[in-house]
Amino acid sequence: MARRFGLLTDKQLTVVALHEGQGLGFSEIARRLGTTRQDAAATYRRAVANVEAAWETLVAYTLATGMILEAGEGTSLDELIARVIEKADTHDVRxxxxxxxxxxxxxGLLRDCMKDSRLVEPVVIVLRRDGSIEAYPRKKIEHVLEALSSLQPTTDDSRS
Structure with missing residues (x-):
């Protein structure tokens, strides 16, 4: 059985490392691995799909378990920081x-969402109980937010 590194097989990790890390083309990777160019490219595509699925899983978990703070276009970075600190204080998070x-x-987290010191698009900040912070452009995680908002709390008393 092939070794796995999370969601990546040993072969996928090798292909990603050679392609992304070393900049090799799929023909050279195939030569080194004793396979075809098509197989190397397909392995790379599967690896990328696995990484994207893992990222989405982590985002969904983070949004489901953290405290969400949204900020709209035009919000200053100073105002955003004040809101983060206020939310942390309100929820006794250090x-x-x-x-x-x-x-x-x-x-740094919002560099693509800012111009000067103001947001140019809506963002979502997630404050975790351990005091860490994640930040996302809202448009990138919209579908996860919608799915979470449609969930209804369980009212089954037998679970208590």
Whole structure:
């Protein structure tokens, strides 16, 4: 049985490392692995699909278990930080970072959603109980938010 690295097989990890990490083409990868170019390319596509599925799973888990804070276009980074700190204080969560570090962290996480120090598109910030923070462009996770909002709490008393 082939070894696995999470959702990637040994072969998928090798192909990804050679293609993405070393910049090799599929013909060279196939030569090194003793297979065809088509097989190397198909292995790469399966690996990428597995990574995308894993990312979506992690995002869904993070959104389902964290405290969600949404911010719209035009929100300043200073205002966003104030809202994050307020939400953490309200829920007795000790953030891992102070205000200066939050500024750097959020600016990095949201770099594609900002111009100067303002959001140019809506974002979702997830505050975890351990004090960590995740940030996503809202449009990238819309489908997960919709699925979570459609879930109804269980009212079955036998589960208590």
């Amino acid at each position: 953030l891992r970072w102070g205000r200066p570090e939050l500024y750097i962290l959020l600016r």
